[in-house]
Amino acid sequence: MDMMKKVPVREQDPKVRATNFSEVCYGYNEEEALAEAARCLNCKKPFCMDGCPVNINIPAFIHALTEKDIEKAGDIIAESSSLPAICGRVCPQETQCEGKCVRGIKGESVSIGKLERFVADTNRANGHVSLAKAPSNGKKVAVIGAGPAGLTCAGDLARLGYEVKIFEALHKAGGVLSYGIPEFRLPKEEVVAKEIENVEKLGVSIETNVIIGKSVLLDELLEKEGFSAVFIGSGAGLPKFMGIPGESGNQVFSANEFLTRSNLMKGFRDDYDTPIHIGKKVIVVGGGNVAMDAARTALRLGAETHIVYRRSLEELPSRAEEVHHAVEEGIVFDLLQNPTEILNDENGNVTGVKIIKMELGEPDASGRRRPVEIPGSEYIMDCDMVIMALGTSPNPMISSTTEGLEINRHGCIIAEEETGKTSKENVYAGGDAVSGAATVILAMQAGKRAAKAIHEKLS
16 A cells, blocks of 8 residues: 555546435545554644644544544544534545645645544444533523534533523524535435434434524523523525626526525425426536535536636635536536626526636735636627525624624624624624634534633633
8 A cells, every 4th residue: 555645535436426416425434444544644743633623633533543443533523523424524624634734745645534534424323422521500502503603512512511402593403514515415314414413412402493583582592591691603694696787587596595495405306395496508606615516416407517717727716626526527617707797588587698708817815816807708608597606694684683793894793713702791603604604614613612612601
C-alpha cells in the first residue's frame, strides 16, 4: 500500500447513479477503514483538530479505530459531535480538518471524513449509542429549530443535565438536513432520522409544526413556559432572487422550494402524492453547493441540466467533490455567463434565458476576481425551467415579533460569535439565522458555543 495516497472510496457508476436517488458514495468497509486509519501519523501537534469547527479529537478516534475499538472511536467523536454520520458525509473536510492534515504536505491527507462516517455507520448498525450525561439540574432550555445548530445545542445541553425542548416549524425535524440536502448525498431515513433519534435518546424532546412568532411568541417561552434560556437556530430559509425581468414566470423556482419538494416531500418518488415540476431543459443559476444539489436532482428527474455561473471554474464556491460528481454525471457548466432576463410566452411559461458573457476583473471584497460584463455578448439559451440558487436569508418571523432582539441590515440576528449571546437577556442564537446561509458544520459550531455559554450563564 502506498502510504502517501488515500485508500480509494467506492462510488456508484456515474451513468447509473444519474438515474437514481441512492447514495453516490458507498463509504469504507472495515478493511478499507483500517488501512486508511493506519496512514494517520498521530501527530503530537494535531493541526487537524484546529481545522475542525467542533474540535473533534481526531487523532484519538483514529487511534481507537486502528485498535479495532470502533465503539470507543464513536464515544470519542460523541464528546464533540452529535451528528457524526452527517458530518462524515457533508462537511467540507478538504478545507477544514483534512486541509490541515500533516500527511497532506507531501502526499494526500488522511480521509478523516470517510473514517468518521465509517465509525458512525458501524456503531449505528451495531446499536451502539454514546449516552453519557450529567444528572438533571432541573433547568429548562428551549431551542428554536431542529436543524444542525439546534440539534447540536440541544444535544450538548442535554448531556450537561438540562431539560431541553426543540420547537420545529416544519412537520419533520432536521432543518436543512431534511429539506435541503438530497437523498443521494445524505439518506434521510437511515442517517438523518437515526442521528436525530440519538439526540432524543439523550432526553431532548422535539415538537414539530410550531412556528415561533406565530404559534407562540419567544417572550412567552421565557415568561410563561418556564424556560431559563432560549437558543435560536431557525436557519435561513428565505430564498433570494436576481430581480431581473421575467423572474415571475411560471417555471421559475427557488432552489429552496425545488429541493424541499424533492427531499422533504419526496416529490421524486412515484409512491408519494407530492408532484414536482421538471422541465426538459433546466438552467440552474448559481455555483454553490445548493446549485449542485438542485442541478443533480433535476438531472435525476430526467432533465438536460445546465449550471450558469458568472465566474470561472476556479471561483466556484461549491465543494470540489460535488463539482466533480456533477461533471461525471453529465451536467453542463456554462461558466463566465450571467442571466439578464428570463423569457416567457403569452401564458407566462418560460421559453429561455437571455445571457451575457463575463470576464474576470480585479478581486472583490470576498477575494475572488469580480465578474465584469462583456458588452455586446448577449445571446439566448432555450430552456423551459429555471432554478435560482443564489443563497438565502433568515425568515423575519422571530425577529419581527420579539422585542429587543436586534438584527442587521440583512435580517440576520446579531449575536456574539464566541457565545451566541444576543441583545436580549437569556436569548442566544447561531447558525444561518446569524451568519446567513453557510455550512452544516459551522451551524453545529455555533450551536456548540451557545450551549457552553448558556451552561456558564445558568450554572
